[in-house]
Amino acid sequence: MAKWGEGDPRWIVEERADATNVNNWHWTERNVTSWSEERLKALLQEVRVEGSEGVCQVTDVSKLEGEACINNRKGKLFYFFEWVIRANWTGTSKTGVKYRGTVDVANLSDENDADDLDISVALCADHPPTPLVQLMKTKGIPEVRRALDQYMKQLKTGKKLMLYLILKRDISCRKWSLICMTGLCLQISSAPSPGAPCSVGKASTTNIQLKETFSTTPDELYATFISQDVRTVKTMFFIHIEHDHDCMTLSLSLDQDHFATVILLFEDGGGETHLYVDIQGVPSGSEDSTREGWNRFYLQAIKQTFGY
Known part of the structure; x- marks a missing residue:
């Protein structure tokens, strides 16, 4: 097996300002x-x-x-x-x-x-x-x-148990793109960013892991994330959700100099659901505020709003 980031260059598409990997038709990792x-x-x-x-x-x-x-x-x-x-x-x-x-x-x-x-x-x-x-x-x-x-x-599970959220800024700094990868497919959406372009530099990042238990089933908790009602939850970031039978798309406003990946795992705990949150690419120095923000404005807010 090839090491991470060492896939065959004939398949992996470069990020270019003049091209887009439409609907992830090309190979992405x-x-x-x-x-x-x-x-x-x-x-x-x-x-x-x-x-x-x-x-x-x-x-x-x-x-x-x-x-x-x-x-x-x-x-x-x-x-x-x-x-x-x-x-x-x-x-x-x-x-x-x-x-x-x-x-x-x-x-x-x-x-x-x-x-x-x-x-x-x-x-x-x-x-x-x-x-x-x-x-x-x-x-x-x-x-x-x-x-x-x-x-x-x-x-290898499907959308009912695992949810991948990929947030990334376009190379031109003109828009934000969020790739949401479920167990079934990939979809790309975009949302406007601040008007002025900015330069991109490599920033030091780290990962954060969170865990929370909800008094509901994995299906119900998953449905909460894709429901219209979740928009009423006061969140740390702006959040917009679109959903069809196989895909979910979220748009978040985040520090424009960074991109982040959020992996959500919904695990059946027998009458309750264990939610594992893996946030990858958090700017160094922002760990505490990011952890506090996710706990307060996402996990606890959903518990209080929906009674879980």
Whole structure:
């Protein structure tokens, strides 16, 4: 798999002032590595198994090497990811003795299904043999496999669970374009920007991750984001929403010297919805205000307005 940003130049279209990638007909790339890292860690740390031997729990992920991206070509989405993972687990025997070990995954990629993943379990060298290793092999590995399968499904899911918002300023500084990528297609819209052109320079940026739980279903929360009523919520940015059966388009006013990507993941929590927000490309020094703005004017405002 080619590294992020190293796609075949014959396919990836340059950003030019005299041309537009209309409806994303040409190949475009979207980096979802940061979101993937957060999801893999969260899913693996939920792995816990119990048996006659004792209890084992994955505690953390000590190695997570790889990348993930989503590409679009002629309105179709292609998913590419490749990861090498090492997670740590602790076990407690029935007699109360503590043990530590590792779980290794060498081939988590778009080329393999969950059943094809090579997952191995080991006990730390400074620990004596224990039946807990067998517990991790018989029950722990299937749970790890299930967690990784869930990641792959979430990455490839449709509009009902994952929503990508790409905000970018045109090279001429004459307009703003927001690309909203769902699990089905891509669409471009534009909104007017301040009249005077401005120069573009590389700015130092960072990423922000937020999580909020809503007392509603993923479908209902998703519908809230696309409803007319959401326009009544006092937001941090100007927001305009258009929606049809397969696409959603939002226009936001943001600092004209920067572009940002927002990834929203709607996860079913059984009677509630966990919303994960990954904001990529936040100007350095604006982290606190951006985090506060999203919490106050988006997440909490939607909760208060719609009773979630």
